[in-house]
Amino acid sequence: xxxxxVLLCSGCSPWQGFLLTASLLTCWLLPTTAQVTLKSxxxxxxEGENVLLSADNLPExxxxxxxxxxxxxxxxxxxxxxxxxxxxxxxxxxxGRETLYSDGSLWIxxxxxxxxxxxxxxxINNHGKIQSNTTLFLHVKSSLFVCGRPSNIDEPTxxxxxxxxxxxxxVLLRVHNLPENLRTLFWYKGxxxxxxxEIARYRTTKNTYELxxxxxGRETxxxxxxxxxxxxxxxxxxxxxLRTLSTDLKVEITHIYLQVNKxxxxxxxxxxxxxVTVQSSxxxxxxxDNTGVSIRWLFKNRNLQVTERMTLSPxxxxxxxxVVRREDAGxxxxxxxxPISSKTSRPVSLAVISE
Ligand SMILES: *[C@@H]1O[C@H](CO)[C@@H](O)[C@H](O)[C@H]1NC(C)=O
Ligand SMILES: *[C@@H]1O[C@H](CO)[C@@H](O)[C@H](O)[C@H]1NC(C)=O
Ligand SMILES: *[C@@H]1O[C@H](CO)[C@@H](O)[C@H](O)[C@H]1NC(C)=O
Ligand SMILES: *[C@@H]1O[C@H](CO)[C@@H](O)[C@H](O)[C@H]1NC(C)=O
Numbered sequence: 001x002x003x004x005x006v007l008l009c010s011g012c013s014p015w016q017g018f019l020l021t022a023s024l025l026t027c028w029l030l031p032t033t034a035q036v037t038l039k040s041x042x043x044x045x046x047e048g049e050n051v052l053l054s055a056d057n058l059p060e061x062x063x064x065x066x067x068x069x070x071x072x073x074x075x076x077x078x079x080x081x082x083x084x085x086x087x088x089x090x091x092x093x094x095x096g097r098e099t100l101y102s103d104g105s106l107w108i109x110x111x112x113x114x115x116x117x118x119x120x121x122x123x124i125n126n127h128g129k130i131q132s133n134t135t136l137f138l139h140v141k142s143s144l145f146v147c148g149r150p151s152n153i154d155e156p157t158x159x160x161x162x163x164x165x166x167x168x169x170x171v172l173l174r175v176h177n178l179p180e181n182l183r184t185l186f187w188y189k190g191x192x193x194x195x196x197x198e199i200a201r202y203r204t205t206k207n208t209y210e211l212x213x214x215x216x217g218r219e220t221x222x223x224x225x226x227x228x229x230x231x232x233x234x235x236x237x238x239x240x241x242l243r244t245l246s247t248d249l250k251v252e253i254t255h256i257y258l259q260v261n262k263x264x265x266x267x268x269x270x271x272x273x274x275x276v277t278v279q280s281s282x283x284x285x286x287x288x289d290n291t292g293v294s295i296r297w298l299f300k301n302r303n304l305q306v307t308e309r310m311t312l313s314p315x316x317x318x319x320x321x322x323v324v325r326r327e328d329a330g331x332x333x334x335x336x337x338x339p340i341s342s343k344t345s346r347p348v349s350l351a352v353i354s355e
Pocket of ligand 4: 231
């Protein structure tokens with residue numbers, strides 16, 4: 001099946017064009033078969049709470065993945081993530097409360113009972129075809145049936161300081177609202193609370209720290225709960241989970257996503273033809289080796305004014321001029337940037353001639 005028939009309806013054409021583009025530009029190895037598993041954290045969720053639907057065992061060689069509402073309806077896309085361009089695109093049933101992360105997890109804020117139902121995670125391979133479907137049922141419970149549940153206000157929250165960190169830098173995952181009667185706190189790498197993923201724990205009663213199996217020597221847990229990560233690498237990108245245990249045996253679990261940025265390398269600008277006739281069309285493609293970058297376009301060394309004769313792909317990596325005019329002649333460049341750095345491509349000149 002082609003992307004056009006597989007992915008989405010007319011209302012969501014951006015995904016389509018995007019995936020076609022992605023499959024044209026990439027040259028990935030054939031995917032390996034892996035059994036993707038889905039998990040909801042917490043497993044039981046009450047309306048008004050947040051939930052994380054995570055996907056484990058993602059195969060290596062894939063170009064994109066997407067979450068859908070329901071089991072079979074391909075028109076009900078929530079969000080799609082392209083690994084090649086490291087962008088997340090929203091689908092027709094995105095409610096504004098969902099965030100899709102690069103590891104496949106879907107974070108749904110402030111769930112309602114209407115969110116109850118099947119969620120399907122689909123992996124798209126290099127031919128733009130669906131390689132696997134995995135489904136999970138999410139049951140959102142009514143808050144009316146939950147007696148004496150404490151409000152969310154008292155739950156611990158985590159903030160990343162700074163918000164964006166570059167490779168070899170340091171970041172503090174600062175914890176607020178720790179329970180006053182805290183007994184032990186645990187930090188885990190990833191979204192799962194598993195002994196083998198523990199970074200470290202701190203026991204208030206004895207004022208002792210214990211390192212876990214995934215402690216790399218670069219992490220420090222403070223008595224106020226905060227976790228300091230030093231000399232980070234891009235491999236540190238991902239979720240971190242804090243679990244607190246109070247003296248009354250109440251457990252709270254909180255997640256944070258950390259993005260480690262690398263300085264960008266110079267992008268490469270390619271054009272379909274460098275001499276075009278008036279009224280024809282031309283496509284520029286900006287290729288970047290980096291993940292997590294944004295792209296902007298320059299024309300004659302100034303920001304490009306995108307007119308109605310031009311179209312940018314959803315991730316901005318392609319610029320198409322449909323009806324070329326004389327005034328489009330000149331030097332084009334693209335700039336790749338992330339929160340810590342930016343690099344501009346070498347210029348590409350476009351010549352415009354009459355018929
Ligand atoms: C995935 O589900 C869709 C919709 O039900 C179906 O068309 C497709 O063949 C399935 N693909 C795989 C690999 O199971
Ligand atoms: C959560 O959703 C409800 C309606 O479903 C809304 O009244 C409330 O303000 C929302 N809360 C937050 C924190 O967004
Ligand atoms: C926790 O302690 C660390 C190290 O002393 C400090 O940098 C951080 O600001 C503290 N966090 C809070 C929330 O006070
Ligand atoms: C950071 O890590 C790199 C490689 O892992 C190492 O070469 C370097 O010495 C470390 N720097 C510090 C300040 O620990």
